[in-house]
Amino acid sequence: MSKPDYSWTCPYCRQVATIKPDNVSSYLHTFERNNKLGLLGLYTYATVCPNSKCRDFTIIASLYNAQHTTNGVRVVGEPIIRWDLKPQSSAKPFPDYIPPPIRQDYEEACLICSLSPKASATLSRRCLQGIIRDYWGITKARLVDEIAELKDKIDSTTWQAIDAVRSIGNIGAHMEKDINLIVDVEPQEADLLIRLIEVLLEEWYIRRHERDEHMQKVIAAAQGKASAKNGDNH
Structure with a gap:
C-alpha cells in the first residue's frame, strides 16, 4: 500500500x-x-x-x-x-500565550469529537465563552447574550461566521442554556464549533500577538534612530 x-x-x-x-x-x-x-x-x-x-x-x-x-x-x-x-486528535497546536484553560478545552473538544459529539460541543461552548470573556471582557448570564454583545465590536465577516454557527441545528439552543449542560448535537455541529474556535483563536489572539510584535519592532527601530541622532548632535 x-x-x-x-x-x-x-x-x-x-x-x-x-x-x-x-x-x-x-x-x-x-x-x-x-x-x-x-x-x-x-x-x-x-x-x-x-x-x-x-x-x-x-x-x-x-x-x-x-x-x-x-x-x-x-x-x-x-x-x-x-x-x-x-497525534490522537485533529487539534491544532496553539501558542502558550493563549490562556491554558482555553487551549485545554479546545484540545479536549477535538479529542472526543467523534466519540461523543455532545460532550465535545459542551467543551467547545465553554471554550467559546472563555475566549469572549478573556479577550473582550464581556460577561453575561448566558453565552448567547455574550455573543450578541460582540456584534458591534468585531468585523462583519467574523460576526456572520459566529452567527451562522450559532443559528444551525441544536447549537442555538445549546448556547442559551447553562454552558455545562450536555445537550445532544450532531457530529457535524460539534465539528463546526471546533472550526469556529480555531478561527477565533487565530484571528484574535495570534493576529494581536503578531501585531504587537511588529509594533515593538517599529518602536525599537524608531528609538534606535532617535538615540543615534542624539549621539550625532553631541
Whole structure:
C-alpha cells in the first residue's frame, strides 16, 4: 500500500511539505484464526515531518477486510475502523500565550469529537465563552447574550461566521442554556464549533500577538534612530 509523493500538512509545525518514500513507514499485519469476520489486515502508517526544525511523526492504523492472492495477502475496500494514534486528535497546536484553560478545552473538544459529539460541543461552548470573556471582557448570564454583545465590536465577516454557527441545528439552543449542560448535537455541529474556535483563536489572539510584535519592532527601530541622532548632535 505504498503511496506516491503527496502534499501533507504537519499537525505539529503546520508546514506544508511533499511526502516522499523516505518520510514514511508502513506495515500490514494479517490475522484470521477464530475470527468471526474472517481474514483481516491491520495496516499501520507512520509519517515523519520533513521540516528539519520539527521532525515529529504521525501514526495511523486502519483495519481492513483482506483476501489471499497469488502474491500473498492484500486489503480490500474501505477501512472498517481507523485510529489516530499520534497525534490522537485533529487539534491544532496553539501558542502558550493563549490562556491554558482555553487551549485545554479546545484540545479536549477535538479529542472526543467523534466519540461523543455532545460532550465535545459542551467543551467547545465553554471554550467559546472563555475566549469572549478573556479577550473582550464581556460577561453575561448566558453565552448567547455574550455573543450578541460582540456584534458591534468585531468585523462583519467574523460576526456572520459566529452567527451562522450559532443559528444551525441544536447549537442555538445549546448556547442559551447553562454552558455545562450536555445537550445532544450532531457530529457535524460539534465539528463546526471546533472550526469556529480555531478561527477565533487565530484571528484574535495570534493576529494581536503578531501585531504587537511588529509594533515593538517599529518602536525599537524608531528609538534606535532617535538615540543615534542624539549621539550625532553631541
